[in-house]
Amino acid sequence: MDIAIIIIYLAAMLLFGWWGKSRTKNSADFLVAGRRLGPALYTGTMAAVVLGGASTVGGVGLGYKYGISGMWLVVSIAVGLFLLSILFASRIQKLKVYTVAQMLKLRYGVNATSASGIVMMAYTLMLSVTSTIAYATIFNVLFGTERTLSVIIGGAIVMLYSSIGGMWSITLTDMVQFVLKTIGVFFLLLPFAWFNAGGYEGIVERLGDAAFDFTAIGVDTIITFFVIYSFGMLIGQDIWQRVFTARSPKVAKWGGTAAAVYCLLYGVAGALIGMSAAAFLPGIEASDDVYAAITQQILPVGLSGIVLAAAVAAMMSTASGALIATATVARADVMPLVKRLFGRSESDAAAKSNPEHDVRSNRLYVVVLGIVVIVVAALLNDVVAALTVAYDILVGGLLVAILGGFVWKRATGAGAMWSMAVGTVVTLGTMAIMGNVLANEPIYFGLGSSLLVYIVVSLVTPRTPASVLKIWTDRLAGRYDDEEAEVDADARATAASAETAPSTDAAAAASATPTASAGSPLERTVARAVAATAARPSTE
Numbered sequence: 001m002d003i004a005i006i007i008i009y010l011a012a013m014l015l016f017g018w019w020g021k022s023r024t025k026n027s028a029d030f031l032v033a034g035r036r037l038g039p040a041l042y043t044g045t046m047a048a049v050v051l052g053g054a055s056t057v058g059g060v061g062l063g064y065k066y067g068i069s070g071m072w073l074v075v076s077i078a079v080g081l082f083l084l085s086i087l088f089a090s091r092i093q094k095l096k097v098y099t100v101a102q103m104l105k106l107r108y109g110v111n112a113t114s115a116s117g118i119v120m121m122a123y124t125l126m127l128s129v130t131s132t133i134a135y136a137t138i139f140n141v142l143f144g145t146e147r148t149l150s151v152i153i154g155g156a157i158v159m160l161y162s163s164i165g166g167m168w169s170i171t172l173t174d175m176v177q178f179v180l181k182t183i184g185v186f187f188l189l190l191p192f193a194w195f196n197a198g199g200y201e202g203i204v205e206r207l208g209d210a211a212f213d214f215t216a217i218g219v220d221t222i223i224t225f226f227v228i229y230s231f232g233m234l235i236g237q238d239i240w241q242r243v244f245t246a247r248s249p250k251v252a253k254w255g256g257t258a259a260a261v262y263c264l265l266y267g268v269a270g271a272l273i274g275m276s277a278a279a280f281l282p283g284i285e286a287s288d289d290v291y292a293a294i295t296q297q298i299l300p301v302g303l304s305g306i307v308l309a310a311a312v313a314a315m316m317s318t319a320s321g322a323l324i325a326t327a328t329v330a331r332a333d334v335m336p337l338v339k340r341l342f343g344r345s346e347s348d349a350a351a352k353s354n355p356e357h358d359v360r361s362n363r364l365y366v367v368v369l370g371i372v373v374i375v376v377a378a379l380l381n382d383v384v385a386a387l388t389v390a391y392d393i394l395v396g397g398l399l400v401a402i403l404g405g406f407v408w409k410r411a412t413g414a415g416a417m418w419s420m421a422v423g424t425v426v427t428l429g430t431m432a433i434m435g436n437v438l439a440n441e442p443i444y445f446g447l448g449s450s451l452l453v454y455i456v457v458s459l460v461t462p463r464t465p466a467s468v469l470k471i472w473t474d475r476l477a478g479r480y481d482d483e484e485a486e487v488d489a490d491a492r493a494t495a496a497s498a499e500t501a502p503s504t505d506a507a508a509a510a511s512a513t514p515t516a517s518a519g520s521p522l523e524r525t526v527a528r529a530v531a532a533t534a535a536r537p538s539t540e
Contacts, residue, residue, distance in 0.1 A: 003142055005305030006312065009180070010157055013173050013316070017161025020169030030166030030362045031098055031328055032244040041171055042255035046242050047262045048174035050077055050233065051181065052127075052318030053134035056311055059267060060294070061287030063274020067211035069222075070274055074267025076225040078260045080233025085256025088406060090249030092240060094478040100237050100402060101333040106475065107405040108413035109468035111340075116398055116420055117333025120237045123390040124326040125373065127238065131319035132158070132377040135312045141292065142308065151378045154316070159370030162320045163363045167245060170320045177313035181266075184310025190269050192298050197276035206279040224440045227447070231395045235402045238318075238325040249478065323373060327365040389431070396446025397424035400454045408458075409469070415458030423450025 024030050037045065055074045062070030097103050101117040132155050139150035161169050197203050203211055210216060233239055246252035277284075277294045284290050295307045400423065401416035427446030434441060 001301050002305035002308060005302070006142055006309055009309045009312065012176060013157055013161050016172040016176060017164045017169040020161075020165030020172045022165075023168040024165045024359060027359050027362055029168055030359050031324070032241065033167040033171050035093075035096075035245060036247040037171065037245045037251065037255075038247060039251055039255045039258075041175065042242070042246050042251050043258045043262070044178040045171045045174040045245070046081070046239075046256055046259040047266075048178045048181070048313075048317035049238060049242055049321035050081055050259070050318075051263060051266055051314055052131055053311070053315040054130075055263075055266065056181065056185070056270065056314040057134065057288055057291045059270030060274040060277070060291045061289075062217070063271035064278045064284065064290040065274070065287050066217040066271075067207065067213060067275045067278075068268075068271050069214055069216035071267040071271035072217060072222045072225050073229065074270060075264060076222075076229040077233060078263035078267060079226065080230035081239070081256060081263060082260035083230065084234050084239065084243075085253055085260060088234065088403075089243050089246070089252035089256050091406060091476050092243045093246050093249050093252040095475050098241075098244065099329050099332045100235060100240055100398070101329070103240075104401065104405065104416060107464075107468075107472050108411075108416050109465055110413035110417065114333045114337050115417075116401075117329045117337065119390070119393050119397055119420075119424065121326055121329045121334050123236065123394045124238055124322045124329065125369070125376075126390045128319045128322035128326060128373045129377045129380070131315045131322065132373055133380070135315035135319070136377065138292070138308060138312055138315075148378045152374055154312075155319075155370065155374035155377060158316055158319050158323060159367060159374070162323050163366040163370065166359070166362065166366070167241070167324060170324060171245070173320065174317050177317045180306065180310045180313040184307040184313075185266065185269050185273070188299065188303055189273050189294065189307050189310075193273045193276035193294055196298050197279035203275060203279045207275070211275050211278070220440065224443070227443055228391055228395060231399050232391055235394065235399055236325075237329055238321045241325050241328060242321070319373075323370055324366060326373075327362065327369050330369060331362065331365050389428075392427050392431070392443045392446065393424050396427035396443050396450060397421075399423075399447065400450040404454055410458055410463065411454065412458045412461045412464050414461040415454045415456075418457045419450045419454035422453045423447065426450070 023034075026034075028034050051074070055077060059070065059074045062073060064070070092103070095103055095106065097106060099117065100120055101114045104116060105111065105114065132151060135154050136147060136150035139145055139154055140147060143150070143153075145153070161173055165172075198205070215222065243252050243256070246255060273294065274287075274290055277290050281290075281293060281297060284293055291311060292308070295304045299307060397420050401411075401419045404411045404419075405416065423446045426449040427442045430442035430445045431439070
């Protein structure tokens with residue numbers, strides 16, 4: 001019966017994926033669900049994407065090993081999501097972009113920030129790979145299949161429902177997964193485990209008061225969780241892409257806050273489940289095996305299938321969210337950058353890789369990268385180190401430039417680019433010197449150097465052009481959409497040209513500006529604003 005429940009669940013994912021196709025009419029529907037998710041759908045899909053296998057299976061394992069202190073990994077995720085929702089989500093939603101790199105280009109007015117897409121793509125790709133490996137291990141046990149076949153089965157299902165209807169399909173499947181996780185963790189596993197452990201008295205009697213020591217996992221580890229995961233929540237493409245789906249800034253702010261509260265409770269529940277298991281199932285060596293061991297030990301057939309489906313749901317929701325994020329960044333940021341490096345003009349690259357059009361091409365990117373995820377997951381047994389490197393570079397290299405763009409008006413494009421470059425190099429260099437990619441120090445050195453360079457270079461370089469900042473502030477205020485911003489940028493460019501004849505350098509800059517028919521509205525808007533500023537006299 002447990003196997004039948006898992007099979008029904010997997011079939012339902014494909015059916016919901018097909019249902020999502022009926023809602024996908026254009027590329028905005030495919031990438032960001034048409035930017036029209038209401039509070040219920042937004043809260044459910046946001047909670048589903050941030051709570052993956054590490055939060056579910058890993059969180060229970062940490063509770064088994066460290067007691068209530070095992071909650072801090074998931075709590076750090078909840079805090080990051082809360083800060084994102086309260087401080088930044090409404091502003092991010094108003095920008096009407098598709099990727100983090102597009103936000104950087106809009107804020108700083110420089111194309112070089114698109115290089116950040118390479119780091120973001122590596123991060124989201126490895127996130128999808130680790131989730132694929134995680135749920136494949138459950139298939140190994142349930143179906144008796146060998147590892148490669150399990151990866152192919154699970155990876156193919158995620159790839160199919162993600163590519164059929166894009167973000168709409170993922171949203172609908174996420175809601176099913178959200179309900180499964182809620183039932184499996186809160187209404188089945190937690191009460192059964194707590195009862196079998198004898199409640200609070202039984203746990204204290206068998207494990208001692210140390211089980212309820214909030215710092216048992218180590219203060220330094222708790223701090224590192226917050227630095228890596230809380231900050232990672234603030235800037236990850238997979239998280240931002242869900243913010244883009246909100247139908248209004250209010251939904252993005254309060255729906256995300258509700259999801260953060262849910263995550264907090266989820267983390268506490270996972271730690272309590274693991275702690276309870278330690279009281280009546282001692283001796284489990286691999287902490288990641290605790291979730292399945294409890295399920296098989298204390299739940300009757302049928303209910304155990306639901307709980308196992310909840311674990312698979314947690315992993316698949318993260319895998320699908322990371323997959324579409326990878327495809328979006330690959331098409332919008334990485335491919336245009338690669339084409340420019342090989343001598344293709346900016347306008348040609350933009351025109352042929354515009355994520356706002358052509359659903360079929362977006363679907364193709366999801367399929368191709370889904371196959372890449374399956375291949376990598378089948379070849380690698382342990383990608384924790386690779387994911388850690390991607391996470392450290394994401395935070396150490398990109399955090400300052402991204403958040404600084406929201407909070408410091410004096411910041412410049414040069415400051416952002418040097419900050420990202422130095423932060424990334426220092427993070428990787430510290431890892432190499434220490435010979436341990438899992439060490440805590442690289443992230444701290446990377447962040448510190450990135451912040452220092454960002455401030456110094458921004459102060460010694462010319463301010464960001466006023467026309468670029470005008471577009472940025474208008475977007476943040478929600479006063480302009482893409483087409484209105486284009487018209488306004490055209491008017492400013494014309495006015496600037498009329499003020500004075502452009503210099504040779506300015507003329508070259510203007511000639512390099514994409515025409516009205518080339519590139520995305522965002523790229524054309526920023527390029528025109530920069531060209532308009534370049535056309536003004538140098539005395540300005």
